[in-house]
Amino acid sequence: MAVIRGKQLDLTKVRPYGDSINDGALQLSFTLPIPLTPEAVEAARQMAQKLGLRDPSVVHSQDLGGFSFFIVYGHTDRSVDMTQIQVPKVEGKVFSRPEADQEIRRRFGRLLVVVGACIGTDAHTVGIDAIMNMKGYKGHYGLERYVMIDARNLGAQVPPEALLDYAIKHRADAMLVSQVVTEKGFHRQNLSRMVELVEASGIRDHMILICGGPRIEHKLALELGYDAGFGRGTYAEHVASFIIDKMTERGLT
Amino acid sequence: MHLGLDPGKIRHAREIARAITEPILIKILAHTTDSVERATLRLMGLDGADEDDIPYPNILVRHLRDRLGEGLAPLVAQAAKDRGLSLRELAYGVSEEKIDLRDFQPADRDAAGAECERLLRENIRRVERQVAARDGFVRELGQGEPPWLYVIVATGNIYEDVVQAQMAARQGADIIAVIRSTAQSLLDYVPEGITTTGFGGTYATQANFRVMREALDEVSREVGRYIRLVNYASGLCMPEIAAMGALERLDMMLNDSMYGILFRDINPLRTFIDQHLSRMISAYARIIINTGEDNYLTTADAVEAAHTVLASDLINERFAHEAGLPADLMGLGHAFEVYPEMTDSYLYELAQALLIREVFPDHPIKFMPPTKHMTGDIFRGYALNAMFNFTGVLTGQSIQLLGMLTEAMHTPFLMDRALAINNARLMFNAARHLAENLEIKPHSWLLQRSAEVLDRAITMLERIAEIGLFQAIADGMFADIKRPPEGGKGGDGVVLKSADYANPLLKILTEKVHGRH
Ligand code: B12
Numbered sequence: 001m002a003v004i005r006g007k008q009l010d011l012t013k014v015r016p017y018g019d020s021i022n023d024g025a026l027q028l029s030f031t032l033p034i035p036l037t038p039e040a041v042e043a044a045r046q047m048a049q050k051l052g053l054r055d056p057s058v059v060h061s062q063d064l065g066g067f068s069f070f071i072v073y074g075h076t077d078r079s080v081d082m083t084q085i086q087v088p089k090v091e092g093k094v095f096s097r098p099e100a101d102q103e104i105r106r107r108f109g110r111l112l113v114v115v116g117a118c119i120g121t122d123a124h125t126v127g128i129d130a131i132m133n134m135k136g137y138k139g140h141y142g143l144e145r146y147v148m149i150d151a152r153n154l155g156a157q158v159p160p161e162a163l164l165d166y167a168i169k170h171r172a173d174a175m176l177v178s179q180v181v182t183e184k185g186f187h188r189q190n191l192s193r194m195v196e197l198v199e200a201s202g203i204r205d206h207m208i209l210i211c212g213g214p215r216i217e218h219k220l221a222l223e224l225g226y227d228a229g230f231g232r233g234t235y236a237e238h239v240a241s242f243i244i245d246k247m248t249e250r251g252l253t
Numbered sequence: 254m255h256l257g258l259d260p261g262k263i264r265h266a267r268e269i270a271r272a273i274t275e276p277i278l279i280k281i282l283a284h285t286t287d288s289v290e291r292a293t294l295r296l297m298g299l300d301g302a303d304e305d306d307i308p309y310p311n312i313l314v315r316h317l318r319d320r321l322g323e324g325l326a327p328l329v330a331q332a333a334k335d336r337g338l339s340l341r342e343l344a345y346g347v348s349e350e351k352i353d354l355r356d357f358q359p360a361d362r363d364a365a366g367a368e369c370e371r372l373l374r375e376n377i378r379r380v381e382r383q384v385a386a387r388d389g390f391v392r393e394l395g396q397g398e399p400p401w402l403y404v405i406v407a408t409g410n411i412y413e414d415v416v417q418a419q420m421a422a423r424q425g426a427d428i429i430a431v432i433r434s435t436a437q438s439l440l441d442y443v444p445e446g447i448t449t450t451g452f453g454g455t456y457a458t459q460a461n462f463r464v465m466r467e468a469l470d471e472v473s474r475e476v477g478r479y480i481r482l483v484n485y486a487s488g489l490c491m492p493e494i495a496a497m498g499a500l501e502r503l504d505m506m507l508n509d510s511m512y513g514i515l516f517r518d519i520n521p522l523r524t525f526i527d528q529h530l531s532r533m534i535s536a537y538a539r540i541i542i543n544t545g546e547d548n549y550l551t552t553a554d555a556v557e558a559a560h561t562v563l564a565s566d567l568i569n570e571r572f573a574h575e576a577g578l579p580a581d582l583m584g585l586g587h588a589f590e591v592y593p594e595m596t597d598s599y600l601y602e603l604a605q606a607l608l609i610r611e612v613f614p615d616h617p618i619k620f621m622p623p624t625k626h627m628t629g630d631i632f633r634g635y636a637l638n639a640m641f642n643f644t645g646v647l648t649g650q651s652i653q654l655l656g657m658l659t660e661a662m663h664t665p666f667l668m669d670r671a672l673a674i675n676n677a678r679l680m681f682n683a684a685r686h687l688a689e690n691l692e693i694k695p696h697s698w699l700l701q702r703s704a705e706v707l708d709r710a711i712t713m714l715e716r717i718a719e720i721g722l723f724q725a726i727a728d729g730m731f732a733d734i735k736r737p738p739e740g741g742k743g744g745d746g747v748v749l750k751s752a753d754y755a756n757p758l759l760k761i762l763t764e765k766v767h768g769r770h
């Protein structure tokens with residue numbers, strides 16, 4: 001257990017750290033839909049108090065022309081138990097590109113077909129391109145660059161039905177689904193629809209199904225029925241490695 | 254702060270841009286589209302929708318699908334007159350299948366043309382009144398000093414948008430853009446009426462335009478400054494939205510000659526034809542267009558592709574010119590999108606901002622903030638936006654689209670927008686007259702870089718002139734995105750004009766625009 005300035009850090013009771021251990025310091029900002037008055041400042045203070053902040057102090061306020069904006073500091077006495085937290089993660093070794101090609105040769109002895117698209121009305125291609133296109137992202141080459149992967153990126157605004165048809169036609173080993181627009185739960189609807197279609201088509205057992213996007217977490221992906229979900233900071237090698245391992249685990253050849 | 258680029262080169266670049274657009278223009282003039290015909294009907298005064306919410310202009314265009322090449326407006330005008338009906342009553346009759354115009358032939362084609370022209374002129378008077386009203390507001394109240402502070406609202410609910418827009422104006426914004434709902438650009442019709450739900454934005458409808466315009470007029474009087482309104486004349490309904498914007502006094506329109514092709518996969522020829530009429534309408538209504546070159550830097554690298562922005566600005570400029578838009582209505586776009594963690598990234602930004610300013614001295618150029626490299630670290634984002642705002646005032650940009658610290662997360666919250674305005678006002682005020690005191694060192698890196706970007710833009714334009722713009726787009730020369738000429742949505746709405754194609758709108762717009770300048 002870590003010791004900080006003579007005080008023991010209790011992992012069952014972790015609190016935010018501002019200036020000293022367990023001070024529970026927090027900063028927050030928000031607007032209230034009321035004009036700025038001394039009463040509005042007090043309302044902001046009470047708001048923070050009701051959020052559980054001890055000694056909240058409104059350090060800044062601005063009239064927004066009808067509404068009011070506040071920056072508030074305070075302390076919390078609440079804590080979290082780190083020892084009880086478990087987050088599902090994509091685990092396993094990450095192969096470099098040459099390693100991945102070698103593993104595919106060794107384990108499957110054939111090209112793996114990977115199809116991908118950003119589905120629905122979502123027009124954001126940069127994320128799926130980063131994973132799939134030759135050029136890759138931040139110096140990490142994309143799947144098209146892999147000798148043993150036949151990567152087919154259908155781009156954005158692809159209807160789920162079209163992606164499925166394509167996957168069936170080309171006997172895809174893995175399907176990559178991107179969703180960037182998340183406003184009003186847009187992505188959940190689209191992602192669920194995709195899973196439903198894949199399941200109804202009877203190819204779910206033979207195909208690794210992966211989703212990704214800046215607001216996608218692995219946990220959400222599992223809940224929706226995907227094999228994995230990848231968020232910010234993902235590169236092609238993470239995805240390739242996962243596909244290889246998952247196919248082996250499932251006994252796919 | 255002047256770069257002193259070779260004016261001969263800039264002139265040469267413009268000449269090539271002209272050579273590039275010339276063959277496209279011939280195609281534009283030879284064709285019409287669904288949306289061109291619908292826009293014409295709208296400017297004749299037809300609006301409204303049937304019980305299934307299908308707009309009347311769509312009903313008539315669908316009904317007369319096979320006759321698009323003749324030009325629908327005179328046929329419709331005469332058919333209504335013959336029956337003693339209003340256009341709306343006529344469209345209602347068609348939608349109820351009580352009226353069939355498919356074989357309708359006006360007794361006298363010239364009379365039909367005259368009737369159509371009468372209706373158009375009657376309606377277009379409203380556009381003229383709007384232009385006069387805008388001039389009156391600016392004369393009476395004045396307007397902000399450039400760079401103009403441009404912010405977006407995007408709640409999905411026009412009434413909520415109004416609250417946020419008025420507040421932004423009180424905080425110091427000069428321009429309010431209402432972002433459209435996700436994927437409206439792919440709708441082949443303009444929704445009707447006031448709307449209160451949308452995704453990532455609010456539907457562009459004529460009724461929503463009116464609601465927001467009224468709200469901004471009200472707040473303009475309150476703050477003593479004319480507040481401009483922006484929407485998007487883009488997508489499959491480009492000219493129709495331009496028409497609606499002209500009628501409702503929008504002041505600016507996002508309107509690009511290639512954005513729809515590249516970023517929405519709309520058919521290239523359809524886009525070229527539609528942008529032409531939309532710009533003719535905007536010229537008539539004195540609406541500033543905003544082009545979308547900034548977007549290229551989201552799919553391509555800002556350092557590597559800097560010249561593509563300039564090349565495209567020059568092409569957009571030429572297309573705009575062909576449609577009768579004067580330079581003071583051309584809000585050509587560029588952006589602050591260099592990867593910030595790179596050493597000297599700021600020098601690249603400065604070189605580019607100075608370059609675009611110098612090549613387009615009389616244009617209200619539009620400067621876009623960092624978006625692609627914004628992350629969930631809102632504090633870093635706020636710092637980047639400060640650098641961006643500093644650059645805007647230092648290099649004399651005209652329209653400053655304010656960056657939001659929460660760009661990587663959601664469409665702006667009220668406080669995000671307020672903080673963005675604080676940031677811009679602080680920078681603009683603090684550095685208002687800085688540029689007058691500075692000079693760029695001869696032979697400095699800034700000069701070399703901007704000259705290099707200009708050279709590369711010229712090389713690119715020369716290449717495009719050689720292979721043709723359609724092929725350049727198919728080859729992925731813009732934004733690293735490849736779009737084949739025959740592909741894309743809305744291609745089936747492009748129709749070759751027949752020899753007797755008639756559309757008095759084109760004549761009215763041309764004579765007025767050319768008469769004025
Ligand atoms: C570039 C951009 C655009 C460009 C897209 C160009 C293109 N061809 O992609 C354009 C201008 C077209 C655009 C349009 C719109 N956009 Co936009 N856009 C952005 C922007 C600035 C950057 C996105 C980006 O390229 N990031 C870089 C890539 C590499 O990151 P990434 O997508 O997260 O991808 C990584 C991971 O997530 C992961 N990943 C992604 N997908 C997948 C898939 C798989 C299978 C795997 C394994 C991994 C994976 O790997 C990638 C590499 O690490 C963001 C803001 C931001 N800074 O994030 C807004 C943003 C995403 N856009 C937004 C919106 C609202 C829109 C519009 C709806 C606006 C409108 N009303 O018209 C339209 C969309 C229209 C439509 N039909 O979709 C919002 C989304 C809000 C939300 N949470 O829903 C954002 C956050 C901006 C904002 N604050 O409003 N946009």
